[in-house]
Amino acid sequence: MEQILVIDDDDDLRTTIIEVLEQEGLTAHPAENADLALNLLKKHPYHLVLLDMVMPGTDGMTAIPLIRQQAPRTRIIAMTAFSSAENAVQAMQRGADDYLVKPFKIDALMLSIRQNLQEARFQECHKDTDMDDVFQGLSNVLRRQILIFLHRQGMTRFMDLxxxxxxxxxxxxxxxxxxxxEVGFIEQNAHKQYSLxxxxxxxxxxxxxxxxxx
Amino acid sequence: MEQILVIDDDDDLRTTIIEVLEQEGLTAHPAENADLALNLLKKHPYHLVLLDMVMPGTDGMTAIPLIRQQAPRTRIIAMTAFSSAENAVQAMQRGADDYLVKPFKIDALMLSIRQNLQEARFQECHKDTDMDDVFQGLSNVLRRQILIFLHRQGMTRFMDLxxxxxxxxxxxxxxxxxxxxEVGFIEQNAHKQYSLxxxxxxxxxxxxxxxxxx
DNA sequence: AGATGTTGTGAAGAATCCTTCACAACATCT
DNA sequence: AGATGTTGTGAAGGATTCTTCACAACATCT
Structure with a gap:
C-alpha cells in the first residue's frame, strides 16, 4: 500500500485531501507542520509527501532539502497558493518533484500523485541491481574511469573512449x-555509441x- | 575559459547577450536554433547553455532533454517571455538548472550564470585521490558487512564479530x-576490540x- | 596443571578477475 | 576492390583475491 504524508497547517484542507486519497485506495497520514513531518519521516518510510509551502514555523521551502536528506527516495509535491515562476524554480532546485498551484482540481492532484508514484516505482524496480552488482561495477579503476568519462561526456563511440x-x-x-x-550501468544506442x-x-x-x- | 552557448532565434538579443558575456570575460558562441546548437554541442563541450523556450523548429522545451543527453554535465538556463509556474516546473523536470523570465536584468542573468558555473566547477573536482584504497576496502561483501556492523555496534571483540x-x-x-x-578503515584498542x-x-x-x- | 576459548599467522590451493593475443565481421574511404 | 579503421569475440595464461587448513601464543577458568 502506498504511504503518503500530507503536510499542511490548514486543518480543513488536510483532512479533505486525506479523505480523497483514502477513497482512492491510498494510505495517507496528516502532519500539521514541517517538524512533525520530519519526525514521522524519521520513523516511517513514505512513498510521497504533499507539502504546503506556506506554514507557520519551518516553511515548506526550507523543509524540502530536509525531507530530501531524511528520505532521498520519497517523492515531494509542493503546493502553494502564492505561485510565481521564481518560486516554482526554487522549489524544484531544492529537490521538489512537482509543484501545484492552489486552488487545484482534485483531478490535477491525483494525476500528479499517480505519475510520481509510478515514476518512483519505475526507479525502484530499476533499482533491483544489488549492492554487490554496484561494487562489482565500481571495483576496478578502469571501469570507474569509464563511468566518470561517460558521466561528463555523454554518448561516446568505442574508439573515442x-x-x-x-x-x-x-x-x-x-x-x-x-x-x-552486464551490471546494467551502460548501454549502446543504434549507432553503437555508449552511454550511462x-x-x-x-x-x-x-x-x-x-x-x-x- | 568558460564556454557558453547562447541559443535564441532573436538576432538582436542573441548578439547583445554574447557581447555582455564576452565583456565579463566569458567565451560565448551563438546558435540561432536548437538543431544547430545540438550540432555544436556534439563537436565541442560547453560549460553552460542559455536556451530560449520559444523558437521556430525544435522548441526549447523539447530541446532540454536532447541537450541533457548530449551533454549531461552542461548547465542549462531556460529563458522565456511567456512564463507560468507550470511552464517553469516542466522545464525543470526535463532537466533545466534554472529558469529566467524575460525581460530580465543583465544582473539577474549574470548572477544565475555565475552560480551555475560555480556549482558545476564544484562538482567537477573529482580528484582521484586514492579512491583505489576505498574500493579495495569496499569491494567485498564480508568487508562491507563488517563495516556496517561496526558502524552500528561500535567497539566489538573478534569472536563476537x-x-x-x-x-x-x-x-x-x-x-x-x-x-x-591495512586500508585504514578499522583499528584495535588496547583490549583488542575492533572499531572504525x-x-x-x-x-x-x-x-x-x-x-x-x- | 589441564581444559577451553580467544586471537592470530602463514602457506597452499581454489576461485575469480584481468590482460593479452589471435582473429573476424563490418563500415568507410580512396 | 583494396586499404584502413572500428567494434567485437573467445581462449589462454597471469595476477590477484579469497578460502581453507594446520598450528601457535595467550588468557581464563576449574
Missing part, C-alpha cells in the same frame, strides 16, 4: 565495457559522492 | 579484518548513501 582513456589495448576496454553492460543508463548515472554520482567525502 | 556475522571459519574474518586495517577509524566511519556512511541511492 579508448583514446580518451589512453589505453593501448582496445580489447581491454572492451572487456570492462562488457562488465559494465540511469542506474549508471546514479553509480557515477555515488562515485563523486565518495570522492568528495573520503 | 565472527558470531554476529555467522561465519563458520574465524580465520576468514581475520583475513578481511587485516585488509580493512574516522575514515572507516566515512566509508560506512558512503555505503549507506549508496544503498539509499541505488
Amino acid at each position: 579508448v583514446r580518451a582513456l589512453e589505453v593501448e589495448d582496445h580489447t581491454k576496454v572492451n572487456f570492462h565495457l562488457k562488465v559494465l553492460r 543508463t540511469n542506474s549508471g548515472e546514479r553509480a557515477a554520482e555515488c562515485l563523486s559522492f565518495i570522492s568528495k567525502n573520503i | 565472527v558470531r554476529a556475522l555467522e561465519v563458520e571459519d574465524h580465520t576468514k574474518v581475520n583475513f578481511h579484518l587485516k585488509v580493512l586495517r 577509524t574516522n575514515s572507516g566511519e566515512r566509508a560506512a556512511e558512503c555505503l549507506s548513501f549508496i544503498s539509499k541511492n541505488i
Whole structure:
C-alpha cells in the first residue's frame, strides 16, 4: 500500500485531501507542520509527501532539502497558493518533484500523485541491481574511469573512449565495457555509441559522492 | 575559459547577450536554433547553455532533454517571455538548472550564470585521490558487512564479530579484518576490540548513501 | 596443571578477475 | 576492390583475491 504524508497547517484542507486519497485506495497520514513531518519521516518510510509551502514555523521551502536528506527516495509535491515562476524554480532546485498551484482540481492532484508514484516505482524496480552488482561495477579503476568519462561526456563511440582513456589495448576496454553492460550501468544506442543508463548515472554520482567525502 | 552557448532565434538579443558575456570575460558562441546548437554541442563541450523556450523548429522545451543527453554535465538556463509556474516546473523536470523570465536584468542573468558555473566547477573536482584504497576496502561483501556492523555496534571483540556475522571459519574474518586495517578503515584498542577509524566511519556512511541511492 | 576459548599467522590451493593475443565481421574511404 | 579503421569475440595464461587448513601464543577458568 502506498504511504503518503500530507503536510499542511490548514486543518480543513488536510483532512479533505486525506479523505480523497483514502477513497482512492491510498494510505495517507496528516502532519500539521514541517517538524512533525520530519519526525514521522524519521520513523516511517513514505512513498510521497504533499507539502504546503506556506506554514507557520519551518516553511515548506526550507523543509524540502530536509525531507530530501531524511528520505532521498520519497517523492515531494509542493503546493502553494502564492505561485510565481521564481518560486516554482526554487522549489524544484531544492529537490521538489512537482509543484501545484492552489486552488487545484482534485483531478490535477491525483494525476500528479499517480505519475510520481509510478515514476518512483519505475526507479525502484530499476533499482533491483544489488549492492554487490554496484561494487562489482565500481571495483576496478578502469571501469570507474569509464563511468566518470561517460558521466561528463555523454554518448561516446568505442574508439573515442579508448583514446580518451589512453589505453593501448582496445580489447581491454572492451572487456570492462562488457562488465559494465552486464551490471546494467551502460548501454549502446543504434549507432553503437555508449552511454550511462540511469542506474549508471546514479553509480557515477555515488562515485563523486565518495570522492568528495573520503 | 568558460564556454557558453547562447541559443535564441532573436538576432538582436542573441548578439547583445554574447557581447555582455564576452565583456565579463566569458567565451560565448551563438546558435540561432536548437538543431544547430545540438550540432555544436556534439563537436565541442560547453560549460553552460542559455536556451530560449520559444523558437521556430525544435522548441526549447523539447530541446532540454536532447541537450541533457548530449551533454549531461552542461548547465542549462531556460529563458522565456511567456512564463507560468507550470511552464517553469516542466522545464525543470526535463532537466533545466534554472529558469529566467524575460525581460530580465543583465544582473539577474549574470548572477544565475555565475552560480551555475560555480556549482558545476564544484562538482567537477573529482580528484582521484586514492579512491583505489576505498574500493579495495569496499569491494567485498564480508568487508562491507563488517563495516556496517561496526558502524552500528561500535567497539566489538573478534569472536563476537565472527558470531554476529555467522561465519563458520574465524580465520576468514581475520583475513578481511587485516585488509580493512591495512586500508585504514578499522583499528584495535588496547583490549583488542575492533572499531572504525574516522575514515572507516566515512566509508560506512558512503555505503549507506549508496544503498539509499541505488 | 589441564581444559577451553580467544586471537592470530602463514602457506597452499581454489576461485575469480584481468590482460593479452589471435582473429573476424563490418563500415568507410580512396 | 583494396586499404584502413572500428567494434567485437573467445581462449589462454597471469595476477590477484579469497578460502581453507594446520598450528601457535595467550588468557581464563576449574
